[in-house]
Amino acid sequence: MKLSHRWLARHLEAMPDPVRVQQGIEQLGIEVVGTSRFGHIFQTVELVEVISRVPHPDSDHLSLVDVRRGDGSVSRIVTGAANGFPGDRLWYGPPGTELPDGRVLERKSLRGVESPGMLLSAEELGFQATGGDLWVWSGPEPLGTRFLEVIGGEDLVYELEMTPSTASYLQSVRKIAEALAGLWGVTLKPLPSPFEYRQDPLARVEAEAACPRYGLVEMQVKPGKVSPLWMQALLRSIGLRVIHPAVDATNFVLWDLGEPLHAFDASQVELPITVRLAQPGETLTLLDGKTITLTPEDLVIADRVRALALAGVMGGQGSAVTENTRTIYLESAHFAAPGVFRSMRRHQLTTDAGLHFGKGTDPAMVDVAPTAVQILLAEAGALAETGRSQVIGYLPAARQIVIEPDRIAALLGVDWSWEKMAVALEGFGYRVTGFTVTVPRERHDVETEYDLAEDIARFYGMDAVPSRLPVMPLTYAARDVSRTFLERLRDRCTESGMMEVVTRTLSSPEREASLHIASWPPVMITNPLRDEERMLRRELLTSLLEVVRYNRARRDEPVNIFEVGAVFRRDGEEVVESYQLAMVLTLGSSPAYPSRPETTVHDLLARVIWITERLGWAVHAADATDAPDYLHPGRSVRLVDSDGVELGWLGELRPRIAELFQARRLAVLLMDIPAHVTLVTSTPRRISRFPSVVRDLSLVVPPTRRYAEVLQAIRDTGGQWLQEVGLIDRFVGDFGQSWTFRLVFQAPDRTLTDEAIDGEIQRILRHLEPLGITLRQ
Numbered sequence: 001m002k003l004s005h006r007w008l009a010r011h012l013e014a015m016p017d018p019v020r021v022q023q024g025i026e027q028l029g030i031e032v033v034g035t036s037r038f039g040h041i042f043q044t045v046e047l048v049e050v051i052s053r054v055p056h057p058d059s060d061h062l063s064l065v066d067v068r069r070g071d072g073s074v075s076r077i078v079t080g081a082a083n084g085f086p087g088d089r090l091w092y093g094p095p096g097t098e099l100p101d102g103r104v105l106e107r108k109s110l111r112g113v114e115s116p117g118m119l120l121s122a123e124e125l126g127f128q129a130t131g132g133d134l135w136v137w138s139g140p141e142p143l144g145t146r147f148l149e150v151i152g153g154e155d156l157v158y159e160l161e162m163t164p165s166t167a168s169y170l171q172s173v174r175k176i177a178e179a180l181a182g183l184w185g186v187t188l189k190p191l192p193s194p195f196e197y198r199q200d201p202l203a204r205v206e207a208e209a210a211c212p213r214y215g216l217v218e219m220q221v222k223p224g225k226v227s228p229l230w231m232q233a234l235l236r237s238i239g240l241r242v243i244h245p246a247v248d249a250t251n252f253v254l255w256d257l258g259e260p261l262h263a264f265d266a267s268q269v270e271l272p273i274t275v276r277l278a279q280p281g282e283t284l285t286l287l288d289g290k291t292i293t294l295t296p297e298d299l300v301i302a303d304r305v306r307a308l309a310l311a312g313v314m315g316g317q318g319s320a321v322t323e324n325t326r327t328i329y330l331e332s333a334h335f336a337a338p339g340v341f342r343s344m345r346r347h348q349l350t351t352d353a354g355l356h357f358g359k360g361t362d363p364a365m366v367d368v369a370p371t372a373v374q375i376l377l378a379e380a381g382a383l384a385e386t387g388r389s390q391v392i393g394y395l396p397a398a399r400q401i402v403i404e405p406d407r408i409a410a411l412l413g414v415d416w417s418w419e420k421m422a423v424a425l426e427g428f429g430y431r432v433t434g435f436t437v438t439v440p441r442e443r444h445d446v447e448t449e450y451d452l453a454e455d456i457a458r459f460y461g462m463d464a465v466p467s468r469l470p471v472m473p474l475t476y477a478a479r480d481v482s483r484t485f486l487e488r489l490r491d492r493c494t495e496s497g498m499m500e501v502v503t504r505t506l507s508s509p510e511r512e513a514s515l516h517i518a519s520w521p522p523v524m525i526t527n528p529l530r531d532e533e534r535m536l537r538r539e540l541l542t543s544l545l546e547v548v549r550y551n552r553a554r555r556d557e558p559v560n561i562f563e564v565g566a567v568f569r570r571d572g573e574e575v576v577e578s579y580q581l582a583m584v585l586t587l588g589s590s591p592a593y594p595s596r597p598e599t600t601v602h603d604l605l606a607r608v609i610w611i612t613e614r615l616g617w618a619v620h621a622a623d624a625t626d627a628p629d630y631l632h633p634g635r636s637v638r639l640v641d642s643d644g645v646e647l648g649w650l651g652e653l654r655p656r657i658a659e660l661f662q663a664r665r666l667a668v669l670l671m672d673i674p675a676h677v678t679l680v681t682s683t684p685r686r687i688s689r690f691p692s693v694v695r696d697l698s699l700v701v702p703p704t705r706r707y708a709e710v711l712q713a714i715r716d717t718g719g720q721w722l723q724e725v726g727l728i729d730r731f732v733g734d735f736g737q738s739w740t741f742r743l744v745f746q747a748p749d750r751t752l753t754d755e756a757i758d759g760e761i762q763r764i765l766r767h768l769e770p771l772g773i774t775l776r777q
Helices: 005-009 018-027 040-044 173-184 229-237 245-257 337-346 352-359 365-379 405-412 418-427 449-460 481-495 541-552 601-615 655-660 707-717 754-771
Strands: 002-004 031-038 046-055 063-068 074-079 089-093 107-110 113-116 118-120 155-161 203-205 213-221 261-265 273-277 283-285 291-293 299-302 307-310 327-334 383-393 400-402 431-433 436-438 560-571 574-586 619-622 631-641 646-653 666-673 693-701 722-733 736-745
Touching: 002 005, 002 173, 002 229, 005 018, 005 155, 005 173, 005 229, 018 031, 018 155, 018 173, 031 229, 074 113, 074 118, 155 229, 173 245, 173 418, 203 213, 203 383, 213 245, 213 365, 229 245, 245 261, 245 327, 245 352, 245 365, 261 307, 283 307, 299 337, 327 365, 337 352, 365 383, 405 418, 405 449, 418 431, 418 449, 481 560, 481 574, 481 601, 541 560, 541 574, 541 666, 574 601, 601 619, 601 631, 601 646, 601 666, 619 707, 631 666, 646 655, 693 754, 707 722, 707 736, 707 754, 736 754
Parallel strands: 203 273
Antiparallel strands: 002 155, 031 155, 046 063, 046 089, 063 074, 089 118, 107 113, 213 327, 213 383, 261 327, 273 299, 283 291, 299 307, 400 436, 431 436, 560 574, 574 666, 619 631, 631 646, 646 666, 693 736, 722 736
């Protein structure tokens, strides 16, 4: 959610500075993930006056317009607009002005005439105005006035990340303002008075459980009007488009009061309106052009002929408000959250209205919202008359919780008096009578005294709660062998230079479809909070790549991350939980000083070998002729245990898949961790007192042979004296490819002679001959 600082100030009598506002928001349990400025690009846009206009000498559709600026200077601008005549005052963007669509104005030559900048329309500034192409300004501001000044100055926008509990009631500017006012002891500005509904026969509700309260108001609107500039600026500050006064008013009330509204074009509606469940096979074409097939579980708004809207989610094209609309039916309702949420998930729709209703709204706003729309339309000059109206249903009774103050104090670990706790609850809108607390209707998240304790702590801040260690008897816990191994594995991965991440175990079939790793049946969630988290994950790699996408979207830095986590699959009626190790490493060079060697797949393989060797876990690289589709052909290895059982795969991710996660080249590892890992315990050998002998062996190797295969063949034949072997050079010539291995021999009881070493070398060469490998001459 985006929150405008200026919008928040509309609800508070005294507005603190942005630093204190951010601290207050975070005290409410809402994370401020970032801030941005709105309006700063309008600092250079200034008000000018047209003093002359003549046709362009070399064009029949361009004109040369001389304008007087605030400092008295005159600039000649080339324009193709049909309006803008002497005496008109217009908005002018000089060279260097940045427009909302990202364009930067420059000094250009148009048909041989230089034009410094541009005369601007309202649309080019991201706003709406009446009139022709250019925005002719009729306000009293003097020449030279900056456009930033007329929209109220620069605004600060907070980007909020809400938890499910806070989003259920703090999803509007008003509710956040009420909570902050309680924290700071600041007076709130009053809400509009409730709308006085008449009981005209406009609608009926058949599904009362799904729609406890439904209001409908008839309003006649005037054509050719636009929303007030201050409201347009607030809507633009949070990323919303300006469309039509009626639509803008409903969007504004949605974010201002948290009440989703919908306006129907009255000329396209056959009264009465009915709130009912959909009929089997009934279809509805939505505002976005998508046609959906409804089910009897969907709640719809219908007239005598057809369904007009999917209740609480989105309206239909057949009754949409247009420029020709003269009369609207304004819907203000309270829909049950579960039904709206399920309809969104069923039809794969995500709308602001649906998200609000799906988390729960304040039923009292059904009466307040129409008045707010009346005020906004009247200020825009778009309200001609308010006609018939009707409200059906009831306001749900407020819930009450009887609490024990000592229990609350014990839960928080404080010695606060009940009077102090009551102040906190009343600050957040609760009514306290004795030990009975009446919960506000919009607080759908509050059910028990535990929720009240959380609000009390939030009111005073967690810093006010003393930090004390709990007192409990000390007992020795039995160490689980498998858990101990997982802890050691995480430690070794961290020591290798990787960074650990912990991701959620929830996923979706669509999210995992990009890699096509898991083919076994998933474990689905019966009632997920979000459609993209409706099953337990079947593999770890997709979760890790989502972390890569998140980080790459914010900064272009290499990543080297790992996770040891649980994955799930269904085996008949049983849910099987197992563990996997996944790693992701950015390949290629990275901007650093001093420069570092280019990262390759071998770097990730070396880390895996280093980790498993120190754990005593026998893991080897094997042939990879049947690599999975998500890995780059020829740049992958299969990992097996000491018995040859496949554990997983390591290699470079295919470029087309890496691009899906905003990366270029990535090395990845996905490996199963067996339930019972057999660890190889090594005994330190006695260090030999005798010198070692180093021999370099250059071999001509067929291109079909893999490094792991050749290395293992040398180790198997080298005998007890061969202590180390490794590749030190690779050369390609007319004879083929040559690999140079360095072999280190050492005996524990004597100094090795050249004759003894030559014998070992000849034995290795004879063993390599069947593989087509010969000594380079």
